[in-house]
Amino acid sequence: MLTLYSFGPGANSLKPTLALYEKGMEFNHRLLNPAKFEHHEDWFKAINPRGQVPALEDEGRIITESTVICEYLEDAHPTAVKLRPESHFDVAQMRVWTKWVDEYFCWCVSTIGWHRHVSKMVKDLSDEEFEKVVARIPVPEQQVKWRRAREGFPQDMLDEEMRKIAVSVKRLDDHLRDNEWLAGGVYSLADICNFAIANGMQHGFSELVNTDDTPGLVRWIEQINDRPAAKAMFAAVPREF
C-alpha cells in the first residue's frame, strides 16, 4: 500500500492528500509534527534527503515534490476519477497553473505564514536549541528562512510578499469569476494544487479574500471544501492551526 508522509491537509502536504482522497485510494498516512521538527530527523532525511514533506512511498520507492507526486498518482494509479483534463491543450493549461502556484503563489503566502507562525515557534528556543535545529536542516536556503523567522523578516520583504499575494488573489479571482474551475472546465490538479495554498486565506487574509472583493475565489474555495473527498479528508485529519 502507498505511504504518504505529510504535515496534514494544509499547504504542499494537502496536494497529494486531497488527490488520494479524490481518487478514493487507501493509503497509510504518516503524519509528521512540524513543531517537533520531525521532518529534519535522520529517519526522515533517509526518506527525503531534502527534509521536506510531502513524500510518497510506493513499493519501496520514494517520490518527492508535491506536484510531481500528484502527476505520478495520475500516471501510476489511474482510477475512475480523473484529475487531469481530457484534452492535451487543457492539460497544458493545468500545468501552467500548477507551475504558477509552485513558483509564485506559494512562496509569498509561505513567507507571511512563516512571519506569523514559525517566528513565534522559534523565538521561544534558546540560541543553543535554535542552532541545533538549524544544523539539522539540509537545504541552505531553508536554513536562511529559519534564521529570518527568528530574527524577523525585513519589512520590505514582507511588503513585497503582500504585494505578490494581492496579485495572486486577483489572478485567481479574475479567472474564477468566469470559470467554475481553473483548467479545461473540469476539477483537476490545477484546482487541488492552488486550493492547497488558497484555502484558509478567507480567514487569514480576509482583507484580501472575501465575498466583496474576490467572489469568484471565495465561491471556488467553498465549492472545493464542500466536495465529499475534501470533507472526508478534513474529518480524518484535522488541519493544524
Next chain:
Amino acid sequence: MLTLYSFGPGANSLKPTLALYEKGMEFNHRLLNPAKFEHHEDWFKAINPRGQVPALEDEGRIITESTVICEYLEDAHPTAVKLRPESHFDVAQMRVWTKWVDEYFCWCVSTIGWHRHVSKMVKDLSDEEFEKVVARIPVPEQQVKWRRAREGFPQDMLDEEMRKIAVSVKRLDDHLRDNEWLAGGVYSLADICNFAIANGMQHGFSELVNTDDTPGLVRWIEQINDRPAAKAMFAAVPREF
C-alpha cells in the same frame, strides 16, 4: 503546422526547439530579437500576454511556459522518439529535474547572464528610451529585473547567485559522473531542459564547469551537442552570443 516563437537555441527557448528537432517534427520557427525588445511588442503580447518566449501555436491555440510546451509536445504529438522515460517512477524523477531547473538552476544563471549582457544593452539607452522599454514589459518582476540590470545588480545578490550556480553545477556533476542521463537511464526532457541552461557554461563559467572539476557535466554537455538533432538545430539557427 506548429509555429514556435523563440529567441533561438539558448536558455528557455532552447527547450522546445531541441525537443522538436529530436522528435523530427517540421515547424515554423518565428525568431524574435531580444535586443530589439520584440517580445514586448503588442503583436507578441497578443500571443503571450506575459511577453515571454518561448510560445507554441498549435492550430490557433497558444501554449506557453517552456517546460509545459515540452510535455505538451510529448502528449499531443507523439513520435517514434520518446522524450519521457517509460516507467512512471522515472517520469516522476524527470519532473523533479525539470522542476528544479525552472525553480532554481535557471534563475541564478539568468541573473549573472543579465548582469553580464543585458546590463550593457540597456546602459546605452537614454533615460527616456529606457522608460519606454520598461513601460511595455507586462510582468512587474521583469520590470524590476530590467531596472536592476541598468542600475547594476547589488553585489550581495550576485554573490548569492554565484553560490547557487556552484551548488547547481555540483548537483548535476554528482549525478552525471555515475549516470549517462539525468532520469531513468534514458535521454529525456530532464536532459533537454537542463542542457538549455548548462550549455555554454563550459565557456562562460569555465572556472566552475571544466573537465577537472566537473567531468560528468562536461561529458554530458558534449554528448548532447554531438547528437544529430542538436547539430541540426545549431546549424539551422546559430546561437546568438
